[in-house]
Amino acid sequence: MSDTEFDIIRRYFTRQQPDREDVITGIGDDAALLQMPAGMELVVSMDTLVDGVHFPRGTAAAAIGHKALAVNLSDLAAMGAEPAWATLSLTLPEADANWLAGFSQAFFKLADRFGVQLVGGDTTQGPLSITVQAHGFVPAGKSLRRRGAQVGDHIYVTGTLGGAGLALQLAGEAGGELQQRLDYPQPRIDAGQTLRGIASAAIDISDGLLADLGHLLEHDQLGAALSIDDLPRSAAFAETVKQGGADVRSQYYDLPLSAGDDYELCFTVPEALRGQLASVRQQLSCACTRIGIVEQQAGIRCHMADGKRYAMTARGYRHFGASPHG
């Protein structure tokens, strides 16, 4: 790529943005210069998406731009943080104006929604790959963590599960709503902040419920019992599975347990705080469903509504990009 092409790329990322007062210098110096508010802790998450690994080749540029930021905001949500700044490293084989327009518009649309300012980054030539780092704040000592669950705590998830996984499995044949779930995951920022002081532990579901709940429980060497008929499934998910062949129908139980890419939150709430959860539930922009309970015995045991044990065939799905930061 020539200098001119780099200039073209940069133009797409220097558009007017929400001008945060805590950004002293954004793009344009050797580094960004930022001001932390008093009494807050800094929360940082970094995720990379690689072409053909984290999204199928040919995925719309807008979906990639949205997702690159969304997966990082989802990590901030799982910490109960308020998003503030992002940096973006974009590696591209060529400067394609249509692609850049689609990517940057979706990236900024999501950034604007959460008041996030792009403050820096890098542009390089190479195989398509995107790394985003998101920065947020959380009041000192109030962050949600993976550790902290106790025996008897109730286990919840936000939104619905399995939709993104089903879309991935149907490879473009899924209906619009499921495809939206895969391409435009919604970070549960408001839920994460609302759950501060209520949830005893939290994690976002990027590798699948079993895998991520497993990460949450392993910190305190605990286990769980899940009621798998209670797992929240969208109407589109249930309908599509019902209409599918035998191979698809068998996914009614497995996908919500094992599929990544939903980016919902999974969290635990002590019995004593369930009343508080009930009182804030109305404020949330998404549903919040109780799916099980934390137990002393290690491992995750799944039960059907009739009490029968469900023999899991699926293991927690782990995409290539499984990260130490979920």
Place this chain on the structure above:
Amino acid sequence: MSDTEFDIIRRYFTRQQPDREDVITGIGDDAALLQMPAGMELVVSMDTLVDGVHFPRGTAAAAIGHKALAVNLSDLAAMGAEPAWATLSLTLPEADANWLAGFSQAFFKLADRFGVQLVGGDTTQGPLSITVQAHGFVPAGKSLRRRGAQVGDHIYVTGTLGGAGLALQLAGEAGGELQQRLDYPQPRIDAGQTLRGIASAAIDISDGLLADLGHLLEHDQLGAALSIDDLPRSAAFAETVKQGGADVRSQYYDLPLSAGDDYELCFTVPEALRGQLASVRQQLSCACTRIGIVEQQAGIRCHMADGKRYAMTARGYRHFGASPHG
């Protein structure tokens, strides 16, 4: 790559590190949780290195591990910042234990030297590419910036110029010292911090002196006169150029002006503060050479010792990764 391979990779990056008190949670949760010291501003820099673009294919893993962090620390140096934390996104085609050992040892050696703790990141499978974000602190209002130079300010550079560019040009045929300059750039962290309150503007030289000094001057629409015989060159550089063929000898003037990858600092000092610079010079771990003066007229004019104007053939070298953050 399998889960096991990802576990192997992660093992190389979870070794014992300097345990900074301001790291509440490093690797192992959804995001890192960090504490900013009072009265400081946060400085963040992000740079990506792509195989075959920012380093020749076959470059030693140790050199890549060092450089990925060094180029980011160099950006912090140019802001006068004290480094604190880093995040690392590593995209690898495969989990090669030898490569990982070399890369991680060099990365941590440099991190340890500056008290930097690796607090998070991501590991993905794909074409070799490394993104690092470095975080540092600077006392509020005391950062060095690209803007701020005034007519009559003296222009300085740290260390020596052209060595890394010569090694790149000789493609492995350079002597050990020049090759070291290319493979193991030394971020001028102490110089950056010492220059706070003395330098009126600063930038690190990653794209070549002419290009980067140009970035510094363009902020205030200024120009400069450089004395190109005064540009600091190492003995190894001068010796190698002298012994080279005609094509190499012509680089005696051009390379220090145009070659990137030296990662020295270029900065300006008002006449009134030259005394202060003289008094702190002894503390610096590198030389500090006056090379010219800031002028009103835009553009950079180069002169030989005999006063003759040097007709620049070289334009500021711009590697693929030329970034909005230098």
